[in-house]
Amino acid sequence: MADLATATRKSALTARGGFSEVVLTPAPAASRLSLRAGADALPGLSAALGVTLPTRAKTSASKGKRHALWLGPDEWLVIDEGEADLMAAAAKSGALHSAVDVSHRNVAVVVSGPGAEVAINSGCPQDLSLAIFPVGACSRTIFGKVEIVLLRIAEDTFRVECWRSFSPYVFGMLSEGAADAGH
Amino acid sequence: MLLIYCPYCEEERSELEFRNAGDAHIVRPTNIAEISDEEFEEFFFLRQNPKGLIFERWRHIHGCGRFFNAARDTVSDRFYTTYKAGEPKPDVAAILKGEQDKGAAR
Numbered sequence: 469m470a471d472l473a474t475a476t477r478k479s480a481l482t483a484r485g486g487f488s489e490v491v492l493t494p495a496p497a498a499s500r501l502s503l504r505a506g507a508d509a510l511p512g513l514s515a516a517l518g519v520t521l522p523t524r525a526k527t528s529a530s531k532g533k534r535h536a537l538w539l540g541p542d543e544w545l546v547i548d549e550g551e552a553d554l555m556a557a558a559a560k561s562g563a564l565h566s567a568v569d570v571s572h573r574n575v576a577v578v579v580s581g582p583g584a585e586v587a588i589n590s591g592c593p594q595d596l597s598l599a600i601f602p603v604g605a606c607s608r609t610i611f612g613k614v615e616i617v618l619l620r621i622a623e624d625t626f627r628v629e630c631w632r633s634f635s636p637y638v639f640g641m642l643s644e645g646a647a648d649a650g651h
Numbered sequence: 652m653l654l655i656y657c658p659y660c661e662e663e664r665s666e667l668e669f670r671n672a673g674d675a676h677i678v679r680p681t682n683i684a685e686i687s688d689e690e691f692e693e694f695f696f697l698r699q700n701p702k703g704l705i706f707e708r709w710r711h712i713h714g715c716g717r718f719f720n721a722a723r724d725t726v727s728d729r730f731y732t733t734y735k736a737g738e739p740k741p742d743v744a745a746i747l748k749g750e751q752d753k754g755a756a757r
């Protein structure tokens with residue numbers, strides 16, 4: 469006879485406590501730039517921003533507290549964890565580009581611990597294994613019902629960027645995923 | 652889960668990251684203000700809706716954001732190939748022949 473599947477009752481607030489496999493930390497305020505530019509503007513922009521804008525899909529470049537994430541063939545998300553004025557820096561490049569300050573549009577959650585991959589994969593369809601999504605890899609993708617930008621900052625640590633108004637949803641979903649990661 | 656190869660990300664990604672954007676290789680008339688209502692209807696609204704091979708625009712909207720083109724089978728949902736926007740339409744006979752050869756090898 470087939471085994472019966474048994475469900476274990478879980479409190480509605482289970483995911484509000486601590487988890488053994490994952491730590492979720494709201495990231496401190498940062499400045500952010502949504503940057504669009506053609507190939508000929510890249511040397512000037514890279515010099516002005518102090519970080520080389522990557523041109524390969526799913527890659528990022530970091531220097532100190534500043535990160536440049538490839539989002540598309542002519543699109544980057546630049547993050548400065550030191551809250552530096554990125555708009556002013558880009559304006560000094562002398563190269564044709566479009567820059568929008570999205571510092572307060574996004575918030576980020578740092579997901580770390582041995583269950584970080586599982587917690588994010590609870591709502592994200594991308595392959596996050598180290599071979600396919602190594603440290604430094606980044607991608608705009610989907611998490612549950614919302615769009616996120618992922619950056620792997622260490623083997624067991626990701627930065628999850630999402631739009632501000634979606635952040636309670638993202639944090640809640642990550643909490644559910646984190647609670648399940650221990651099983 | 653259906654995986655779609657994005658020619659810009661150079662990787663297969665989940666269908667959840669993509670949106671269909673209608674038929675591909677529809678050329679907008681250069682004299683759009685002069686054409687008749689019937690001609691406009693033809694260009695803007697009328698599509699073949701074929702059973703089988705179709706060329707479509709797709710957008711990697713929750714990924715790189717780019718539009719690209721795809722040859723897809725409307726019956727099996729199988730993507731034969733995807734290619735960057737602006738690249739020439741692949742040869743239909745070659746695509747179907749390739750499928751036949753794969754079928755024969757199976």
Ligand SMILES: [Zn+2]
Pocket residue numbers: 657658659660661711714715716717
């Ligand atoms: Zn893509």
